[in-house]
Amino acid sequence: MESVGPFEFRECISLMKSTGEKAKTLRELRDLIAIISDESIYHHTYQYYLRRQILEYNNDFAHWAGESLEESALSEYFSNIDPFLFKDIGELRKALLKVIDDYLERFPEPRETMPGEEFYFNEAIILLFPEGLRANNLAEFLIAIKYIDLPSIYYHFYEARVRLGSGIDDFSKWVEGGLGRKDLAAKIRNIDPLMHTLEGIREHLAEMVEEEVRKDMEVVPR
Amino acid sequence: MIDEYSGIAPKGDLILLQKLGEKMKNRSFLHVNSTRAGGGVAEILQRMIPILMELGITAKWEVIQGDSRFFDITKKIHNALQGNSETITKEMWQYHFEVNRKNAEGCQLDADAVLIHDPQPSPLIEFRKKGQWIWRCHIDVSNPVKEVWKVLSRYCEKYDAAIFSVQKFAQAMGIDQFIIPPAIDPISEKNRELRGDEIIETVAKFRLPTDRPILLQVSRFDRFKDPMGVIRVYQIVKKYNDCILILAGSPASDDPEGEMVLNETREAAGNDPDIHILLLPPFSDIEINALQRIATVILQKSLKEGFGLTVSEAMWKGKPVIGGAAGGIPLQITHDITGFLVHSVEGAAFRVRQLLNNPELAKRMGENARAYIRANFLITRQIRDYLSLWYYMENKGRHILEL
Numbered sequence: 228m229e230s231v232g233p234f235e236f237r238e239c240i241s242l243m244k245s246t247g248e249k250a251k252t253l254r255e256l257r258d259l260i261a262i263i264s265d266e267s268i269y270h271h272t273y274q275y276y277l278r279r280q281i282l283e284y285n286n287d288f289a290h291w292a293g294e295s296l297e298e299s300a301l302s303e304y305f306s307n308i309d310p311f312l313f314k315d316i317g318e319l320r321k322a323l324l325k326v327i328d329d330y331l332e333r334f335p336e337p338r339e340t341m342p343g344e345e346f347y348f349n350e351a352i353i354l355l356f357p358e359g360l361r362a363n364n365l366a367e368f369l370i371a372i373k374y375i376d377l378p379s380i381y382y383h384f385y386e387a388r389v390r391l392g393s394g395i396d397d398f399s400k401w402v403e404g405g406l407g408r409k410d411l412a413a414k415i416r417n418i419d420p421l422m423h424t425l426e427g428i429r430e431h432l433a434e435m436v437e438e439e440v441r442k443d444m445e446v447v448p449r
Numbered sequence: 450m451i452d453e454y455s456g457i458a459p460k461g462d463l464i465l466l467q468k469l470g471e472k473m474k475n476r477s478f479l480h481v482n483s484t485r486a487g488g489g490v491a492e493i494l495q496r497m498i499p500i501l502m503e504l505g506i507t508a509k510w511e512v513i514q515g516d517s518r519f520f521d522i523t524k525k526i527h528n529a530l531q532g533n534s535e536t537i538t539k540e541m542w543q544y545h546f547e548v549n550r551k552n553a554e555g556c557q558l559d560a561d562a563v564l565i566h567d568p569q570p571s572p573l574i575e576f577r578k579k580g581q582w583i584w585r586c587h588i589d590v591s592n593p594v595k596e597v598w599k600v601l602s603r604y605c606e607k608y609d610a611a612i613f614s615v616q617k618f619a620q621a622m623g624i625d626q627f628i629i630p631p632a633i634d635p636i637s638e639k640n641r642e643l644r645g646d647e648i649i650e651t652v653a654k655f656r657l658p659t660d661r662p663i664l665l666q667v668s669r670f671d672r673f674k675d676p677m678g679v680i681r682v683y684q685i686v687k688k689y690n691d692c693i694l695i696l697a698g699s700p701a702s703d704d705p706e707g708e709m710v711l712n713e714t715r716e717a718a719g720n721d722p723d724i725h726i727l728l729l730p731p732f733s734d735i736e737i738n739a740l741q742r743i744a745t746v747i748l749q750k751s752l753k754e755g756f757g758l759t760v761s762e763a764m765w766k767g768k769p770v771i772g773g774a775a776g777g778i779p780l781q782i783t784h785d786i787t788g789f790l791v792h793s794v795e796g797a798a799f800r801v802r803q804l805l806n807n808p809e810l811a812k813r814m815g816e817n818a819r820a821y822i823r824a825n826f827l828i829t830r831q832i833r834d835y836l837s838l839w840y841y842m843e844n845k846g847r848h849i850l851e852l
Contacts, residue, residue: 240833247619266848347616359464
């Protein structure tokens with residue numbers, strides 16, 4: 228049995244706070260993105276993965292552009308922004324503004340949303356707490372992955388990338404640093420966070436880890 | 450009681466509740482609303498108070514008392530806040546305040562946190578003694594009659610924070626505003642699992658035919674719930690698919706218009722033997738539970754809605770729900786995934802027909818719906834959010850709170 232430091236599962240929940248700001252046109256959205264708090268930008272981009280149900284969009288701006296503004300191309304441009312590539316919120320904010328500026332240059336008069344369909348800028352208050360689960364080895368980790376709440380996967384797989392930087396998540400960090408399994412860590416890092424729902428991430432992780440555990444258990448006749 | 454949610458509610462919510470309970474142990478949390486029976490607020494409070502107590506919090510619930518004049522006024526205020534043209538005179542506002550002043554004399558308002566539900570008891574802020582005061586607005590105030598909102602907001606802006614169910618209800622106010630959707634209780638009589646024999650026994654008294662698909666809407670008899678529209682939906686569907694329609698609702702003591710709308714609904718139904726209008730007494734929880742479980746398709750065709758808890762109730766039972774795209778309904782139904790959102794009688798009829806003709810689609814949608822409600826709309830999440838808010842207010846300025 229491997230002797231390693233345990234993986235402590237944690238979870239975060241968010242309490243949504245309204246900034247009181249809303250945009251009914253793309254120009255209003257642009258002006259507000261330029262000045263809204265970092266917490267709000269964070270909420271509408273990184274934290275989108277905690278809430279999303281459909282893979283069509285990658286952030287609230289893309290979702291709004293597609294569903295409320297009905298500007299499909301703009302929605303695609305927004306969705307193409309990978310928030311994990313930016314070193315800070317300031318850079319991400321610039322990228323969002325550039326998408327809008329480029330779009331407005333080509334299509335200066337995008338439509339206005341219907342009343343009630345405006346973009347509402349919110350922030351999130353995060354509460355962080357232990358999930359009450361600990362994995363001492365890969366087999367325990369596999370069981371935990373199958374049963375932890377989805378917000379725990381969000382915290383360790385998405386939020387960790389912002390916390391740790393360089394595209395590293397908590398799971399692959401532990402698998403590599405704690406268990407010395409570089410190949411498995413690389414496989415986990417290859418899961419594209421933008422292309423899956425949280426349930427999809429859970430399935431991929433479980434599949435990869437299970438394969439590794441099965442290999443460990445196999446007895447090769449000599 | 451908390452243990453009963455184990456295996457039903459998300460584990461993280463239960464852990465966080467315990468942790469927040471430890472932080473707020475022996476502190477007092479007062480809820481005030483205007484009715485003990487009928488409507489989503491009273492229902493949630495009946496369940497929430499014992500849970501808060503079990504967490505070690507001194508939870509209290511006060512109901513303000515008023516006469517029919519008071520409730521006529523507050524109904525008008527309610528309607529005006531939902532965008533209906535109403536005039537609230539100076540005298541009416543004065544009476545609204547006076548009734549609250551009298552109530553304040555009889556209520557113990559000196560709690561560590563006070564949550565005032567909806568506009569009826571909002572003037573109680575004038576009699577604040579201590580603690581954090583939060584105004585909890587359950588109704589759709591996205592497009593209120595401006596004059597009415599202006600007067601009411603003089604009270605609301607004196608609170609430390611306001612809570613709205615949906616982000617688009619939030620108003621320009623000088624206080625912090627939070628978005629907390631309401632929720633259902635999965636172990637209450639209205640939502641718990643029912644055995645087959647319990648369902649049969651419970652619905653037997655209504656003498657409903659069960660040989661055809663059942664369309665159901667459960668709601669108060671209120672114009673904003675569009676019961677007449679639901680009858681028109683049924684009439685369109687009936688031309689293609691034989692089915693029956695059940696409209697079931699309980700009266701609420703703070704809704705004087707209910708009887709009028711009920712009579713209009715009965716008139717619209719005429720003498721069609723396949724339309725069943727069931728006026729259920731308050732606390733008909735097991736009856737509603739059983740009706741939702743025998744239904745094939747459930748409608749909530751609201752034109753205006755605070756949140757529409759009946760949508761979550763139906764979704765929790767794994768049913769496909771067709772909801773009007775109003776208020777909090779789009780928050781519960783992701784169109785084409787966890788249900789259908791509609792904007793017209795015709796749209797609703799089309800979706801009913803689609804579901805009646807595709808049982809597999811109905812099943813898949815129902816399964817998605819149940820999973821979504823589990824993650825987002827159970828009472829454990831709502832209590833978690835209220836306590837998180839209270840905790841945040843006492844640790845202001847920090848966006849990340851570690852427990």
